[in-house]
Amino acid sequence: MTVATWTIDAYSLHWPLTAADGTTIDTLALKPILHGDHARIIEAYGDDDDRLIQLLSVSSGVDASVLEELRRPDYNSLAVRIAELVTQDAAHFMGSDRAARQDPDAPELLLPITVNGQQITSVTLSVPTLKASRLMTKYKTAYERAEFITAHCTGLMLPDLALLSVPDWNTLQERINDFLNETADSFQTGM
Template structure:
């Protein structure tokens, strides 16, 4: 069953920029590239970061968001925090523990002319990890090895939701840091 974005019913309705009343907000998933840009705009201040991400998650303007009562904002901030830190498996609770290298995506990903609902991860070859280590920043290294392990092109990564990105990083971290015995034990029955 696919994931559906949650709806937050406001304790106190707000006035939209067009003068209509907003009584509920369908929260949107955060996407990797958009989140990265929002965090760069916000700088180091955590409150500014949450505000930028709340705009992405709600689709509200600054004027609309500023009208929210604090409890509504706290609920949205909680959603933003979960969306920013938890893997897709948290949101896809109906998906059981299956094959760890087959990652079900929170939202379909349009890549190579297809709509992908899952990605199959491949362990990186040593040549790829050597190339990865030559890149300057941790973000560049993570993007390079994620593209290598998923078979996606670097630009495709921008359209992953943040929980999908997080889910992939957990398994890729295993690939990069665990010995062979870890994988044998995980697959033996």
């Protein structure tokens, strides 16, 4: 089986930056942002600009202090790119043929993860039990509730969930939200 790889187009700066070592940075090569990094940054930084700079640093590998020197139009363009990377689901980044073949209950990952030495290219979701959904409500924050129910529905451990790309995480959240809020006749079964 060939695993599709997800790459993000590099961003060519209109106004190059100077790295700490004096080299010129004229292009930012962006990589996917992982759910664990995204969650950590959202928790640690309250200001939108601070969050964006940190997310951009994680995605580009460029130190935040260097990114502070971005010219505002480049920053604005990158803000749109980063927002897309953390708000869209996996289908948004797949070709239309690949997205059309997606099984909502076993979505293919944009960015495969390795768990216990095994590469995982798709995640099979199970419908949560009433007991699990009730236990979920005992957690204080929406983030803790989402992590609990996602672990329950996927069988993945919390450290494994942190390895998911944010679009893959978003895809899982959409389907789990369906499980938690839709009626039974909204789902096809093998009966």
